[in-house]
Amino acid sequence: MKKAWLGMAAVLVAGCGSFRVGEELATNDRDYPQLNSAPRQVRLEGKLSADLELKMRALYETDNKEGCQYSPTRIAGGMEGALYGLQLRVPLEVVRHGDSYSATFMPDRFQPGRCNWRPVRVEAYAYWPGKSDPEEELMWRRYRHLPVEVKPSRSEESWAENSADTPAHINCRRRSGESLGYDVPCLAQRESHEKETHILKPTDQRVVVNFTEQQ
Numbered sequence: 001m002k003k004a005w006l007g008m009a010a011v012l013v014a015g016c017g018s019f020r021v022g023e024e025l026a027t028n029d030r031d032y033p034q035l036n037s038a039p040r041q042v043r044l045e046g047k048l049s050a051d052l053e054l055k056m057r058a059l060y061e062t063d064n065k066e067g068c069q070y071s072p073t074r075i076a077g078g079m080e081g082a083l084y085g086l087q088l089r090v091p092l093e094v095v096r097h098g099d100s101y102s103a104t105f106m107p108d109r110f111q112p113g114r115c116n117w118r119p120v121r122v123e124a125y126a127y128w129p130g131k132s133d134p135e136e137e138l139m140w141r142r143y144r145h146l147p148v149e150v151k152p153s154r155s156e157e158s159w160a161e162n163s164a165d166t167p168a169h170i171n172c173r174r175r176s177g178e179s180l181g182y183d184v185p186c187l188a189q190r191e192s193h194e195k196e197t198h199i200l201k202p203t204d205q206r207v208v209v210n211f212t213e214q215q
Contacts, residue, residue, distance in 0.1 A: 052186065057123050149198070
């Protein structure tokens, strides 16, 4: 399995209990999630302009409770900032089919365990390749899209609309005047009638998300 991104290499013991600090969760950590033997599989697919490249990853997190937390940073002799539930990002394999693509997202990839691991969303970024590879973490931080989210059912109109069985659209445009000597990210240009994020339903087996170049 490809490397999964996550914070939390060290475990500290403070007055409020134990928490991790850092950017990587060790695979031998007692709360590293265990795989489900038969996870649900959701097929992600859609249009992908021929000259675009696409990266996808799934985000999972835990309850924010004692023993299942991390701090992004620390200072000498203590902790700086808030505590968060553990998070794990798993790359998804994107398979190209001409001017389309497919990938597989497993919402229940992991057993809940004592920290209650659960899916949060699928993250993605698209780009036009240049002469150099993208700085991946920079691209994730600045240019990521959220094509799929996993949320509790709600009655709000936006939830109902974004969970409907209609495709999500990410219309890519280039910044005018940018050189192609380096990778150029897809900057989403949303049309008022389109949705950019699909909210996953328990019954969904297939989600369509189109990445197209705006003419």
